[in-house]
Amino acid sequence: MKMIKYLEDLREVKVSENREFFSATHEEIKNGATTDVYFLRTQDILKHLGIDGKVVTAEIFARKNGIFAGLPEVKSILKDKNIEVWSxxxxxxxxxxxxxxxxxxxxxxxGTYETVILGILASSCxxxxxxxxxxxxxxxKPLLCFGARHVHPAVAPVMERAALIGGADDASCILGAKLAGKEPKGTVPHAAFLIAGDTLPIAKAYSEITPDDEKITILVxxxxxxxxxxxxxxxxxxxRLYGIRLDTPSERGGVTASLVYELRQRLNQKGYNNVKIIVSGGLTPERIKELALSGADAFGVGSYISDAPPIDMTMDIKEVEGEPIAKRGRIPGRIENKKLKRII
Known part of the structure; x- marks a missing residue:
């Protein structure tokens, strides 16, 4: 696919009737197929006026506070362009x-890539x-992200990598973890126990097929x-047991602080002080703080991360040919930030 820059380029965009997935390919993203069409019209108009090559300074800012992520993908979009990029x-x-x-x-x-850049940053952040x-x-305490089941598989690795950038210690999505230079982490789902009809056969088999230096956690x-x-x-x-995982469903009240506390005490009474308690299922910062105080040792979180709303990003033209400019309501000229470093 050729680079999509002007409206006439839309004629070259063909969608196969046999296309298996609706998510954009890397090539389609880089070639502009996921941008908003009005940026093509903008290029047409500016080209018609002979001013599409004017040097501008564009700045991106967020609408609320957050953690910055998504930079490598933006660099991939903008590399090999005749521009400077600071971030x-x-x-x-x-x-x-x-x-x-x-x-x-x-x-x-x-200019054509504004939609793409803002989308990458908004979701990742x-x-x-x-x-x-x-x-x-x-x-x-360890935090594991396993939100891949809550989002489209095309963006699951992006989401889990962003979670690791934000502070998660590990991720269960294979590609997401690998992209962040980590090995994916996870235990065994309910399906295995349901098929076996009992927890112990799965626990024994898990122990038998797992190397001695790997930790074993069992869902209970x-x-x-x-x-x-x-x-x-x-x-x-x-x-051989490293930990047990509580994932009590909401239909039974979910994992409560009282349950965690009682389990910790009963394990200790039987001499299993070293067995860790790992908790998952509908967790929020408030809940995990409470559960940690009750004795939980690690947490697996999915929907709180995957369901996080994107952080709105805005790109503003702040200079044209070195002259400060801005739309009404904004201040003309660059907004300096000492944290900015040149990346391209």
């Missing part, structure tokens, strides 16, 4: 109206910020009372 670092915090990125160069080099909110509630809420099942599993696996 804050991934993982850094930003405040409302703070300049997080600045692009300097001929408008026809990058939203997911990273949600992960940071969770991590700040439990700074000394499938068939029996969580505390009864935890003690059965602990007795069965002994020192």
């Amino acid at each position: 804050i670092n991934e993982g850094e915090t930003f405040e409302p109206k703070e300049t997080v990125m600045r692009i300097i160069g001929p408008y026809n080099e990058f 939203g997911w990273a910020t949600a992960a940071r909110e969770l991590k700040e509630a439990i700074p000394d 809420d499938t068939f029996k009372d969580e505390i009864e099942e935890s003690l059965r599993v602990a007795e069965c696996l002994g020192d």
